[in-house]
Amino acid sequence: MSWGERLRALRIDLTPLRTSRDFRLLFVAGTVFYLGAMVTYVAIPFQVYRVTGSNLAVGAIGLVELVPLVVFALYGGALADHVDRKRLLVATGVAQAVATAVLAANAFGAFGPDPHLWLVFVLAAVLASTSSMQRPSREALMPRTVRHDEIPAAQALTSLGMEIGVLVGPALGGLLIAYVGLGWCFVVDVVGLGVATLMYLAMRSYPHREETTPPSLAGVVQGARYALARRDLLGTYLVDIAAMLLAMPVVLFPALAETVFEAPELLGLLYSAETVGALVATALSGWTGRVHHHGRAIVLAAAAYGVCIALAGLMPSFWLVAAFFALAGAADMVSGVFRGIVWSQTIPEGMRGRLAGIEMLSYSLGPLGGQVRAGVTADLWSVRGSITSGGIACVAGVGATALWLRDFWSYDARTDEHAVAERAVRAARDEA
Numbered sequence: 001m002s003w004g005e006r007l008r009a010l011r012i013d014l015t016p017l018r019t020s021r022d023f024r025l026l027f028v029a030g031t032v033f034y035l036g037a038m039v040t041y042v043a044i045p046f047q048v049y050r051v052t053g054s055n056l057a058v059g060a061i062g063l064v065e066l067v068p069l070v071v072f073a074l075y076g077g078a079l080a081d082h083v084d085r086k087r088l089l090v091a092t093g094v095a096q097a098v099a100t101a102v103l104a105a106n107a108f109g110a111f112g113p114d115p116h117l118w119l120v121f122v123l124a125a126v127l128a129s130t131s132s133m134q135r136p137s138r139e140a141l142m143p144r145t146v147r148h149d150e151i152p153a154a155q156a157l158t159s160l161g162m163e164i165g166v167l168v169g170p171a172l173g174g175l176l177i178a179y180v181g182l183g184w185c186f187v188v189d190v191v192g193l194g195v196a197t198l199m200y201l202a203m204r205s206y207p208h209r210e211e212t213t214p215p216s217l218a219g220v221v222q223g224a225r226y227a228l229a230r231r232d233l234l235g236t237y238l239v240d241i242a243a244m245l246l247a248m249p250v251v252l253f254p255a256l257a258e259t260v261f262e263a264p265e266l267l268g269l270l271y272s273a274e275t276v277g278a279l280v281a282t283a284l285s286g287w288t289g290r291v292h293h294h295g296r297a298i299v300l301a302a303a304a305y306g307v308c309i310a311l312a313g314l315m316p317s318f319w320l321v322a323a324f325f326a327l328a329g330a331a332d333m334v335s336g337v338f339r340g341i342v343w344s345q346t347i348p349e350g351m352r353g354r355l356a357g358i359e360m361l362s363y364s365l366g367p368l369g370g371q372v373r374a375g376v377t378a379d380l381w382s383v384r385g386s387i388t389s390g391g392i393a394c395v396a397g398v399g400a401t402a403l404w405l406r407d408f409w410s411y412d413a414r415t416d417e418h419a420v421a422e423r424a425v426r427a428a429r430d431e432a
Helices: 003-010 015-019 021-052 055-080 085-106 117-145 147-181 183-202 215-227 233-248 250-260 263-281 285-290 294-314 317-346 349-380 383-404 417-429
Strands: none
Touching: 015 021, 015 147, 021 055, 021 085, 021 117, 021 183, 055 085, 055 117, 055 215, 055 317, 055 349, 085 117, 117 147, 117 317, 117 349, 117 417, 147 183, 147 285, 147 317, 183 294, 215 233, 215 349, 233 294, 233 317, 233 349, 233 383, 250 263, 250 349, 250 383, 263 285, 263 317, 285 317, 294 317, 294 383, 317 349, 317 417, 349 383
């Protein structure tokens, strides 16, 4: 194979976008949802700080969102394994649009001369609830819209859509706040939610192929037991938690820019560095479809994430720090793609919603705890010390997980019993 052919083989595989109309709709709708959500993600804290002038009040938004996120991620996962997932996507999309429209009205003074702070907190909780209910259905639907052998490419494309939203959304929100006003952030999000919901509505229905049971605590527990019983799945969750809990550096970015490098104008570059790295890695993800040892790939990528974070804390210049954060983002994206492939290729149809809910908790709660760990360590030691020690701890945690869960490290999609069984089921249904 020539070097040109090897480079072309690295390009992201667009096959699912060409072959599946419903995947195209799901991809575009999901990207729009992420973009709009990130615009609102910027607008809500800014509005709270403008009204109160309190950093504590801004931090309280996360506390208000925490319980709804946990409860409705689990409930939404169980619900996704029982009801029509397309209808659930549409219903939660409408609910998010209504809540965001009320946020816009509040910002524009429809309920009084000044925005009502209590209403902002209530609606932030509502948005956390509805988005947590929606995501398990979206993730559970993706494998149904593509062929089994297209799942790696579809997973990479889904990650690309998310990264585009994460990168563009905050920048767009900042521009809207600066030039047209905070209320227009919510208006833009409402429009995006409406467009995305119409795309979900245009998808065909994907009824459950097996008998289902209504969502219940017993059903949620059943999903958790299934996840714990499968060491390959357990490994994906623990590796992600180790990386986010031990090495997540985002909360330290203001201090890093302000006190370490004395360049607050470069703060935005720190926030975008990991996303840029993830986008580049996604654009060069064509090779992921040729890898079969997914557990090994997840471990090595997560360890590389920790190494890059640790080195970022040691670098003498701002640009080297940003470069290593970008490399960390690329490694994290690779780990995330392979985790998604394992979930999509091995979890039975009737369990996908509940397992997606559990997965959502693993990558939502880890960063919350990671912020506390990083902040406390920085106050007790130093900003650089917190970043570097977190990266080292991440490598140790990932390594310990691989040593403990040998089945996870040796996972091979060609021979794993769950992957083989799910592939056989998909092949039989495709032929039928």
